[in-house]
Amino acid sequence: MNPLTDKNYDEALDKELIRRTLEGDKSALNKLIELHQPYIYNLAWKMCGDHANASDLSQEALIKIISNLGKFNFQSSFRTWAYRIVRNHFLNDQKKSAKIIASNFQDLG
Numbered sequence: 001m002n003p004l005t006d007k008n009y010d011e012a013l014d015k016e017l018i019r020r021t022l023e024g025d026k027s028a029l030n031k032l033i034e035l036h037q038p039y040i041y042n043l044a045w046k047m048c049g050d051h052a053n054a055s056d057l058s059q060e061a062l063i064k065i066i067s068n069l070g071k072f073n074f075q076s077s078f079r080t081w082a083y084r085i086v087r088n089h090f091l092n093d094q095k096k097s098a099k100i101i102a103s104n105f106q107d108l109g
Contacts, residue, residue: 014078022070032078033062039079040065040086047090057093061086 020028
């Protein structure tokens with residue numbers, strides 16, 4: 001099964017799990033994470049191309065997704081929203097890495 005092309009994806013289930021999670025149902029949150037963790041990891045792996053970095057990126061992105069779940073506005077699919085979080089986290093991480101390298105070169109000069 002390729003989580004990026006999962007034909008069994010159920011957007012209605014996601015929205016129900018999100019509603020229940022926001023009402024305090026921890027089992028709904030666990031199910032939501034369980035359903036989407038492979039998808040998020042595969043996105044991260046496609047961006048990084050490295051298992052260790054993809055694992056770190058996906059875990060950090062999952063934390064952001066969970067922390068910001070209350071901001072999900074139900075106007076897009078959860079996967080689209082999660083994709084944006086993973087992508088933005090990856091891009092921001094790349095910017096930080098570039099700044100660290102650039103500051104090291106300045107210190108050398």
